[in-house]
Amino acid sequence: MSTTTPTRPPEGRNTVRQRPGDRVFRGIATASGLTILVILAGVAAFLLYQAFPALVAPSQDVAGGEGFWKYTAELVFGTALSAALALVIGAPLGVGIALFITHYAPRRLAAPLGYVIDLLAAIPSIVYGLWGVFVFAPALVPVYAWLADNLGWLPLFAGPVSSGRTMLTAGLVLAVMILPVITALSREVFRQTPTLQQEAALALGATRWEMVKYAVIPYGKSGVVAASMLGLGRALGETMAVAAVLSVAGGVTFNLISTQNPGTIAANIALQFPESTGLGINVLVATGLVLFVITFLVNFAARAIVARTSKG
Amino acid sequence: MTQLTTPPRPAIGLGTTRHLPAWAPYAALAVAAAFAGAVLALAGFSIAGWLVLTAVVFVVLLVVASRAVEGPRKATDRFVTSLVVGAFLLALVPLISVAWTVISNGAARFDVEFFTYSMRGIVGEGGGAAHALAGTLIITGITTLISVPIGILTAVYLVEYGRGAVARTITFLIDVMTGIPSIVAGLFAFALFTLILGPQARLGIMGSVALCVLMIPVVVRATEEILRLVPHELREASYALGVPKWRTIVKVVLRTSVAGIATGVTLAIARVIGETAPLLVTVGLTTAINYNPFEGRMATLPTFAWFSYAAPSLPVQASLDRAWTAALLLVILVMLFNLIARIVSRAFSPKTR
Numbered sequence: 001m002s003t004t005t006p007t008r009p010p011e012g013r014n015t016v017r018q019r020p021g022d023r024v025f026r027g028i029a030t031a032s033g034l035t036i037l038v039i040l041a042g043v044a045a046f047l048l049y050q051a052f053p054a055l056v057a058p059s060q061d062v063a064g065g066e067g068f069w070k071y072t073a074e075l076v077f078g079t080a081l082s083a084a085l086a087l088v089i090g091a092p093l094g095v096g097i098a099l100f101i102t103h104y105a106p107r108r109l110a111a112p113l114g115y116v117i118d119l120l121a122a123i124p125s126i127v128y129g130l131w132g133v134f135v136f137a138p139a140l141v142p143v144y145a146w147l148a149d150n151l152g153w154l155p156l157f158a159g160p161v162s163s164g165r166t167m168l169t170a171g172l173v174l175a176v177m178i179l180p181v182i183t184a185l186s187r188e189v190f191r192q193t194p195t196l197q198q199e200a201a202l203a204l205g206a207t208r209w210e211m212v213k214y215a216v217i218p219y220g221k222s223g224v225v226a227a228s229m230l231g232l233g234r235a236l237g238e239t240m241a242v243a244a245v246l247s248v249a250g251g252v253t254f255n256l257i258s259t260q261n262p263g264t265i266a267a268n269i270a271l272q273f274p275e276s277t278g279l280g281i282n283v284l285v286a287t288g289l290v291l292f293v294i295t296f297l298v299n300f301a302a303r304a305i306v307a308r309t310s311k312g
Numbered sequence: 313m314t315q316l317t318t319p320p321r322p323a324i325g326l327g328t329t330r331h332l333p334a335w336a337p338y339a340a341l342a343v344a345a346a347f348a349g350a351v352l353a354l355a356g357f358s359i360a361g362w363l364v365l366t367a368v369v370f371v372v373l374l375v376v377a378s379r380a381v382e383g384p385r386k387a388t389d390r391f392v393t394s395l396v397v398g399a400f401l402l403a404l405v406p407l408i409s410v411a412w413t414v415i416s417n418g419a420a421r422f423d424v425e426f427f428t429y430s431m432r433g434i435v436g437e438g439g440g441a442a443h444a445l446a447g448t449l450i451i452t453g454i455t456t457l458i459s460v461p462i463g464i465l466t467a468v469y470l471v472e473y474g475r476g477a478v479a480r481t482i483t484f485l486i487d488v489m490t491g492i493p494s495i496v497a498g499l500f501a502f503a504l505f506t507l508i509l510g511p512q513a514r515l516g517i518m519g520s521v522a523l524c525v526l527m528i529p530v531v532v533r534a535t536e537e538i539l540r541l542v543p544h545e546l547r548e549a550s551y552a553l554g555v556p557k558w559r560t561i562v563k564v565v566l567r568t569s570v571a572g573i574a575t576g577v578t579l580a581i582a583r584v585i586g587e588t589a590p591l592l593v594t595v596g597l598t599t600a601i602n603y604n605p606f607e608g609r610m611a612t613l614p615t616f617a618w619f620s621y622a623a624p625s626l627p628v629q630a631s632l633d634r635a636w637t638a639a640l641l642l643v644i645l646v647m648l649f650n651l652i653a654r655i656v657s658r659a660f661s662p663k664t665r
Contacts, residue, residue, distance in 0.1 A: 025558030029473055032465035033482045036532075039525060040485050043492070046503035096399030104396050113400070120407055122646050124586025126614045127639045130621060131410045134417075139360070176406045207389035230491075237493025239589035240618065266495045266589065273593050281511065288499040292492065299491035 043292075051286035053279060062283055064250075072287050077252050078167075078262030079291070082242060083235035085171025085256070086178055090235075091228045093175070094182030101183075102190040103212055114187060121180035129244030132173045137164030137245060144168070144257040158255045165247035168256040170264075173241050178231035185230065189223030190216055222305055229302030233295045236266075243267035265291040330381050337374060344370035367398060418640025421633045430611075431599040437630040441638050443601040444616035447516065448645075450605055451595065451612060452585050454520040455527055460577055462524075463531025464566075470532070471539040472561055489529040497525040498590030505594075514596040516605030519612070522590035527580050534576025538569040571660025575653045582649035586642055588614035613642045 059067030101114050141164045148159035193216045201211040242264050248271075249260040263271075269284045276284060348365035352358070371394045379387035429440035466486075470479055501522035505513050542565050550560040566573070596609040597619050617638035624631035 019556045019558075022556050022558045025561070026473055029465045029469035032462050033469040033474065033478070035462055036466060036482055036485050036489065036528065039528070040489060042504065043496070043500040043525065046500055046507065047496070049507070050499075050503040093399050093403065096396045097403055100396045100400045104393060105400075116407070117400075117403060120403070122582065122643075122650055123410055124588070124614060124639075124642050124646060126586065126588040126617050127410065127414060127643060130617070130635060130639055131406075131413050133621070135409060135413050136406075176403075179403055207385055209389040209392040210385070212392075233491050237491075237495065239493070239495045240614075244618075244621065266493055269495050269499070270589050270592055274596070277511070285499050285503060288496050292496045295491050295493055295496075296488060299487065303487050 047285060047289045047292065050282060051289045052282075054282040054286040057279055057282070061279055063280065068283060068286060071283065072265075072290055074250060074252055074262050075265045075268055075287055076290065076294070078246075078248075079236055079264040079266070079294070081254070081262070082167060082170045082174060082246070082264055083232055085168065086174030086235040087228060087232050089172060090175035090178045090231060091182055091224075094179050094227070094231070095186050095224055097179070097183045098186035098190055099212060099216075101187055103208070103216065114183075117180055117183050120176065121184075125177065125238060125240045126244075128173055128177060128241040132169060132241060132245035133165065136173065137166075137169050140164040140166075140169055140172075147257060155254055156256050159257055161257055162259055163247065165245055165259055166257045167246065167261045170242050170246040170261075171256075173245055174235045174238055177238060177241060178234050181234055182224075182227045182231040185227035186220065186224050189220040189227075193219045222308070226302045226305040229298055229305065233298045233302065236295050236298065237291060239266040239270050243270045332378055332381050336377065340373040340377065341366075341370050344373055370394070371398075414636065414640050414643055417633070417636035419637075421637040422640060426634075426637055430601050432601075434599070435625070436627060439634065441611075441613060441616055441634065441641070443598070444611040444613045444638060445641065446601055446603065447595070447610040447612040448585065448614075448642075450603065451516050451519045451523065451591070451610065452581060454517065454605060455523040455584060456577070456581055458520065459524045459527040459531055459580070463528050463577075463580075464535050464573060466528070466532045467535035467539055468561060468566075470536055472557075472565070486529045486532050489525065490533070492525060494522075494526055494587050495589040495593070498522045498593040500525060501590065501594045514594065514609045515607070516595055516602070516610040518594035519591045519610070520605065522594050523584045523587060526587065526590070527584045530580040530583055531577060534580065535569075535573050538572030538576065539565060541572070542568050571657060574660070575657040578649050578653035578656060582646045582653070585649065586614060586646055588618055591615050592618065613638050613645075617642065 054062065054068050057068065059065070059070075062068050062071055064071045097117060101110050101117070105113055141161065144157075144159070144161045144164065144166065147157040148161050151157045152159060197215040197219075198211055201215045202208075206214065243266075246261055246263065246267060247259040248263040248268075250262060251260060252262055253260060265287045269288055272280070273284055345362075345366045347369050348362050349357075351365065352362050371391065374394065375387050375391045378390045425438060426440040426442075427445070428442055429438070430443035431439045431441075432443075466482070470483060473479075474482065498519075501518045504521065505515065505518045509515075546564055546568060547560055550564045551557070555563070591612050592615055595612060595615065597615050598609040598611050602608055602610045617635045620631045620635035620638065624635075
């Protein structure tokens with residue numbers, strides 16, 4: 001690989017004489033960098049190669065019998081719904097926690113408390129899955145029963161409630177999982193808020209909330225948006241927790257507390273893959289490719305927001 | 313002149329502002345707890361319900377009292393403070409619940425047999441996860457061996473050599489790589505190897521390749537951050553002594569930042585050791601110990617836990633116990649690596665004078 005890149009002209013002061021060791025080391029480092037390029041090109045190429053048969057297959061051969069895009073659309077809906085729920089629940093909580101750690105907690109406790117929240121990120125997703133099925137979902141059943149009784153006129157809470165393995169449970173578990181991502185990034189942004197402006201606000205008689213509202217949040221807004229997008233990307237791709245928690249029956253529905261749910265792309269792959277052969281595998285790889293594109297777009301948007309802020 | 317004759321205005325502000333006494337929040341909390349307890353004693357007691365009701369009553373009491381005594385601005389401030397503290401306490405609930413569940417359920421089978429037996433020929437109770445532990449360590453080890461050199465050298469390239477379009481592209485691609493869902497990384501390794509070995513291929517090395525896709529960007533990011541912290545004076549001093557650039561990088565830049573890099577690598581290992589989805593599609597599961605990553609399926613702790621739950625053998629409870637213990641072992645491994653990372657960074661971090 002290093003041979004294909006032309007050696008660039010020596011640059012400036014420290015390259016008086018190109019030593020062979022320098023060339024070799026530089027070549028190795030450059031090759032490593034280019035490996036990244038090769039790997040990503042490989043990911044795209046091999047996924048496309050394996051996905052292609054599914055894209056051109058006659059529609060009755062694809063599971064469900066209505067073609068690949070119909071099959072995928074339902075999964076995309078489930079993926080988007082669960083991730084959106086996670087974001088709606090997780091983002092305000094994450095921002096609140098970040099504010100607590102940076103501006104409300106005693107300064108000496110801030111670092112340990114931040115570490116405690118980071119522990120949430122250290123728990124493997126399979127553990128969240130087992131916990132979700134055996135502890136969290138049963139604990140939520142009375143809550144869902146109450147929701148169905150009192151808010152059942154909303155299509156979201158139509159029920160019927162039979163177990164806790166619902167879309168809302170999946171969303172809640174995902175919210176817990178993306179909490180450390182959102183908190184960590186928001187914390188960084190809030191910490192960088194100019195101290196002088198905060199002190200000025202307090203000196204003018206602002207309460208702590210008014211100080212946060214006028215001096216901290218406007219400064220950190222785009223950082224929070226970017227953090228939420230990264231959290232969304234994580235939620236979209238999360239596999240095992242959803243595979244364990246969500247009870248799937250197919251179909252598109254906004255009913256959050258029944259057990260008749262659409263699956264998500266990632267969980268569907270994990271559940272179907274061990275038993276699939278032939279075209280079935282091609283279809284699953286193709287849905288994985290769709291997931292790759294979606295998460296890429298979300299992450300790309302997040303990075304673009306971060307880049308724009310750090311410049312301006 | 314006119315100023316002297318102006319009558320003194322009535323004092324506003326500090327002197328007349330009324331505050332709630334410092335003990336007011338505690339009193340509100342006590343009243344709320346007692347009230348919630350009394351209500352739930354009539355309607356059927358539950359700890360979760362009591363905590364939630366206490367929190368709600370506490371916030372209402374405090375805000376109403378504050379609004380009456382201190383005015384609306386202070387009341388809003390107190391309201392937001394309770395919300396923010398509440399958000400943090402709420403996040404502790406799943407953390408404590410998960411930790412408690414894993415420890416209490418996993419302790420049942422956390423015995424010698426679990427670490428010394430595989431599942432080969434085991435029907436029903438007993439058996440262990442020695443094969444899964446071995447598989448996890450082998451696959452994670454190979455992943456580390458591949459990812460760390462590539463990751464560190466890429467970071468060196470980006471910090472020391474990379475300029476212009478190529479470096480920008482690589483930085484961008486690493487961002488993309490960071491966001492790849494783990495299952496997609498698994499599918500990539502599957503697609504790559506089945507193209508060569510046929511659709512039935514399941515190898516330990518396939519899992520390692522999949523995990524590398526997830527681990528390399530983490531190592532690059534961590535190393536890059538550390539390398540950029542190395543002061544330029546150190547490099548320049550080395551150049552001034554006539555040391556070639558590559559020796560400067562190896563002997564000065566990398567040597568200075570070795571603690572930070574070690575920390576980053578350890579955290580990256582902790583990240584990938586718990587991954588389930590990519591191993592599910594590339595390595596599969598087996599019941600016997602397999603030390604050869606280039607031959608046949610391997611068991612790993614996460615997939616072992618998953619299949620013990622998803623496809624339990626009879627009796628189901630014995631299978632679930634094994635799943636929980638595998639989960640507990642996994643959490644312990646992750647925490648261990650996190651702990652090592654902290655110790656490394658504490659032990660080697662430059663002493664501030």
